[in-house]
Amino acid sequence: MAEYLNNYLDIEKTENNNLDxxxxxxxxxxxxxxxxDENISELSKEDWTKNFQSLLDLYYRESDRTTKESLLQSKFLDKLKALSDDVTKKHEQKIKFFKNDKTKIESLNAKLNLSNRIENLRLKYISEINKIE
Structure with missing residues (x-):
């Protein structure tokens, strides 16, 4: 218990008279x-101020972390979209160039299929994120 003494601690009485x-x-x-015995003491103005400041600090730390994660997520998704667009564009050009080489066309189509699968995963991820928000 000693490692938890300076942290938030919640104690609940269970139905079978145990403390959780x-x-x-x-x-x-x-x-x-x-x-x-449950002893409850009044909080002083200093206690309220200290607790309120701690909550504000926690809120802003979490807000900063969420903002940074959101920016990284956006950059990652934008890079995936650019990669997918680039592969599609190059695929069209290469197909025209290698129109008589079936082996090369199959290889290019396999690469395009992988790119399309990645793009579909990206779109599904964005759709799931929008459902959460």
Whole structure:
């Protein structure tokens, strides 16, 4: 328990009179008890200010992380789209050039099929993300 003392700690009484200890959504353990006293103390203005500042700091850290992840995600998806467009464009040019070479055309078509599969995955991912938001 000592490692959790300076963290958020939640204690719940279960139906079978056990105490269930949690910290930051991780269960520490469930303990059998015979009797317990619950002491509640008033928070001072300083306590409220400190807790509020901690929550603001956490919110802005999470917001910054989310923004950075979103930017990286957008860049990645944009690069995938550019790659797919580039492969399609080059495919059209190469097909015209190699129109009499069936082996080369099959190879080019296989590459285009892989590019199309990647593009479909990209579009499916964007669709799933839009459902979440």
């Amino acid at each position: 200890f949690w910290s930051d959504n991780y269960q520490i353990g469930e303990f059998k008890i015979e009797k317990f």
